Amino acid sequence: MIYLDHAATSWPKPAAVTRAMQAFLDEAGGNPGRAGHRRARASQALIETLRIKLARRIGGVEPQGVVFTLNGTDALNIAIKGALRPGDHVVTTQAEHNSVRRPLHGLARRGVIALTTVRADGEGFIDPDDVRRALTPKTRLVACLHVSNVTGTVQPIGDVGAIIREHGDALLLVDAAQSAGLLDVSPAALNADLVAFPGHKAIFGPPGTGVLLVGPRAELEPFREGGTGTDSENPLQPEDLPTRLEAGTPNTVGLAGLSAALDLLDPPSALAHEQRLLRRLIDQLAGHERIRLYGPLDGRRQVGVLSMNLAGTDPQDAAAILDDSFDIAVRPGLHCAPDMHRALGTHAAGALRASLASCTTEAQIDAFVAAVVRIAESTR
């Protein structure tokens, strides 16, 4: 199979990831922090070593600011629901995934927050000055994605962060689901306070892993409360990070895989590879009269994600033909980002998305191009 759905989850995972997960189950397997025995200690050591590794290699924060979550959505919910209080104002963007859009709309619908959404342009970019104009004295949070999962557009997020810092106490939450593993997502680099990302996309960890990076300005109420293996007499969730935000048994086997994935990770070369193949893809498809491409299309302000439509073929049908007749996996539809499709003018049927990764080859790109050209020309 030619797998071009890495923006959903990367596949196949490196063999070292699978081996580390198997080894964890066979050789460690205890519940970290819950007992003093050898297996519990081995699990605890794995998690704390990974926390330090993530803090150094990706986070640029103190290790206690690395909070393990179930996925990107979970990290975003912990940040959003932990930061906001009744009466707060929040600024977000039209480019957001439902994992930001839905929690914010839910809070607004229940009357907890007031919400302002700034527009994205026809290439998927937001304008930092629109964010500046949307800020009010009550703005507590700006929630903005780093890279669009529909167009691969890289947002001017550092500029957004700088504007927020000038404004005062508002926090910047960055959804780095499509950038972690490719770009610098440390809170310091993005001028952000909270950065959320899954481990299972460009980092190549297993599903069921995610991270919330918590910078020094952010104080979050726990969204989930329960056992931490520490301070057990306390009827309340401990004050200290990361346990304040990490109740319950963690996904230890997933974190074992994530740790192995991090050892293999080389973001600059993964990004360079994706962008080179993206240019190859764009060069071959741009200008085809029956194929419409969306996004910046410049291979520099874009990671390896490209959405398109083929004249005369619904994106769902095109994806089914690619799967059935060409053994190519892509994702059609609205990509959990309906407002972004409104910005692109593709809301009615969505689009067909090809998403690349460090393991994608030139031959795969060329085979995909040949297949979509054949489908587009078959309906002439």
Ligand SMILES: Cc1ncc(COP(=O)(O)O)c(C=O)c1O
């Ligand atoms: C931009 C963006 N944000 C958030 C998410 C949610 O991540 P997860 O699927 O790990 O919950 C995704 C997943 O596709 C995404 O693309």
